[in-house]
Amino acid sequence: MSQPAAGKQPSYFISKGVGETVQAGEAFAQLLKPGDVVLLEGEMGTGKTHFVKGVARYFGIPEEEVQSPTFSLVHEYPGRCVLYHLDCYRMQRPEEALEIGLEEYLYGSGITLIEWPEKIAPYLPPVCWSVEIRHLKGERREILIHQKS
Amino acid sequence: MILGIESSCDETAAAVYDGAQLLSNVVASQNDHIDYGGIVPELASRAHERVIWDTVAQAMSDAGVTREHIDAIAVTEGPGLMGSLLVGLCFAKGLSVQWQKPVIGVNHIDAHIYATFIDEKPELPFVSLVVSGGHTQLFHVPRPLRHEIMGQTRDDAAGEAFDKIGKLLGLDYPAGPVMDRLAASGDASFYDFPRAMLRKGLDFSFSGLKTSVLYYIQDIPEEQRDDYLKKHLNDLCASISAAITDVLIHKLRQAVRETGVKSVVIAGGVSANSMLREKARKMTGQLGISLHIPHPEYCTDNAAMIAVTGWFKAREGQYDDLRLKPYARHQWDKKSSAV
Numbered sequence: 180m181s182q183p184a185a186g187k188q189p190s191y192f193i194s195k196g197v198g199e200t201v202q203a204g205e206a207f208a209q210l211l212k213p214g215d216v217v218l219l220e221g222e223m224g225t226g227k228t229h230f231v232k233g234v235a236r237y238f239g240i241p242e243e244e245v246q247s248p249t250f251s252l253v254h255e256y257p258g259r260c261v262l263y264h265l266d267c268y269r270m271q272r273p274e275e276a277l278e279i280g281l282e283e284y285l286y287g288s289g290i291t292l293i294e295w296p297e298k299i300a301p302y303l304p305p306v307c308w309s310v311e312i313r314h315l316k317g318e319r320r321e322i323l324i325h326q327k328s
Numbered sequence: 329m330i331l332g333i334e335s336s337c338d339e340t341a342a343a344v345y346d347g348a349q350l351l352s353n354v355v356a357s358q359n360d361h362i363d364y365g366g367i368v369p370e371l372a373s374r375a376h377e378r379v380i381w382d383t384v385a386q387a388m389s390d391a392g393v394t395r396e397h398i399d400a401i402a403v404t405e406g407p408g409l410m411g412s413l414l415v416g417l418c419f420a421k422g423l424s425v426q427w428q429k430p431v432i433g434v435n436h437i438d439a440h441i442y443a444t445f446i447d448e449k450p451e452l453p454f455v456s457l458v459v460s461g462g463h464t465q466l467f468h469v470p471r472p473l474r475h476e477i478m479g480q481t482r483d484d485a486a487g488e489a490f491d492k493i494g495k496l497l498g499l500d501y502p503a504g505p506v507m508d509r510l511a512a513s514g515d516a517s518f519y520d521f522p523r524a525m526l527r528k529g530l531d532f533s534f535s536g537l538k539t540s541v542l543y544y545i546q547d548i549p550e551e552q553r554d555d556y557l558k559k560h561l562n563d564l565c566a567s568i569s570a571a572i573t574d575v576l577i578h579k580l581r582q583a584v585r586e587t588g589v590k591s592v593v594i595a596g597g598v599s600a601n602s603m604l605r606e607k608a609r610k611m612t613g614q615l616g617i618s619l620h621i622p623h624p625e626y627c628t629d630n631a632a633m634i635a636v637t638g639w640f641k642a643r644e645g646q647y648d649d650l651r652l653k654p655y656a657r658h659q660w661d662k663k664s665s666a667v
Binding site for chain 1: 337374375407408409410411412460461462463480481482483484485487488491492495496501531535536538539542543546656657
């Protein structure tokens with residue numbers, strides 16, 4: 180698997196299974212700096228949470244700490260850099276993101292990773308990373324990473 | 329007499345417990361007397377601020393008590409959303425100063441276990457499975473207030489698996505309760521979905537089941553998919569419920585075997601699931617041990633469980649002060665053979 184490139188050039192890979200999706204997250208994490216925001220887009224079951232496990236591994240956070248935040252809305256993982264793992268799946272109105280303190284996460288000193296960001300589109304920062312994961316046949320997924328600005 | 333306050337996620341709740349009996353139990357979103365000012369109850373956090381006073385006042389008046397009767401104020405300190413927790417915690421501290429009563433911080437997950445004590449007296453030591461939309465954990469409880477973690481989910485919570493897989497089948501999210509109802513008239517052997525046993529240890533994983541259901545659905549030719557799912561909905565709900573509950577029961581049985589306990593407590597929202605209850609009854613019956621499941625009212629997020637846990641902590645003299653801080657996450661001690 181190739182390393183994702185820094186800068187605005189999109190990088191693209193095919194993951195052959197959950198393990199490779201975790202690896203992709205770990206490789207991508209090298210590009211992240213405190214304060215960065217990562218949008219994780221993809222249908223249910225594409226492996227968004229597994230990708231976050233990879234990012235966590237890079238920052239020295241045990242993978243098993245990373246669990247789906249669908250119900251809890253936000254999980255915080257302390258590591259070399261604190262990760263805020265948000266999940267907007269349950270939100271019915273974008274304003275609910277403000278209720279949970281979205282701005283404190285986005286503009287804090289940690290890295291914020293957001294699943295189902297389309298639910299809170301009006302409140303997302305203009306500059307962020309976009310990770311799109313799509314189903315291919317069987318366990319294969321395509322992962323497209325680029326910087327939005 | 330303990331006043332309990334809960335605000336860790338979606339629900340704002342308050343309850344009064346006197347050590348023998350629950351005197352009141354108010355959940356704001358379910359109480360007609362609490363005025364949301366026309367606002368639809370929202371998810372979490374700052375919404376708590378708008379209703380917390382009315383919720384606590386309602387719990388006090390339902391219980392027929394005044395501040396003089398209260399010995400301590402128990403409040404959820406974590407895990408949960410920081411913004412949400414802070415509302416409850418600061419409110420409790422304010423009351424503590426005004427009423428001159430101590431405050432007691434309570435762990436939300438631990439409290440789910442103690443909800444059992446509202447109506448029953450489970451014999452210690454016991455093993456407890458806490459299963460809800462956000463949590464799936466297995467604890468060994470050797471004595472009151474000692475909780476050793478034996479296993480937990482590595483990805484999705486069991487309740488989340490029900491909710492999301494149901495959505496894949498075309499049901500509305502959260503689909504858990506509907507799936508339970510449909511499963512009752514379905515054939516659990518209709519399709520053999522994988523049971524992720526993670527041979528090593530007592531951890532759980534449910535995301536693989538979610539994707540296997542997804543692949544199963546994708547394999548149905550598109551033009552037949554809707555009709556097929558409609559026709560076999562009950563059978564699929566039953567087969568999926570069987571896969572989830574088999575794993576939960578298998579690990580629970582293993583935990584009982586490892587610890588040699590004589591009682592089991594199942595708590596959290598998913599403990600209302602009828603297939604889980606039936607399998608747990610069968611398993612504990614075979615092993616000749618007792619099974620305790622709190623009343624469904626005390627299984628979802630509520631403050632009764634916070635008040636009861638607060639009562640146990642007060643009995644042990646485990647009071648906090650105004651330095652009490654919220655935490656988003658919590659690491660429990662691991663179960664070790666030395667304890």
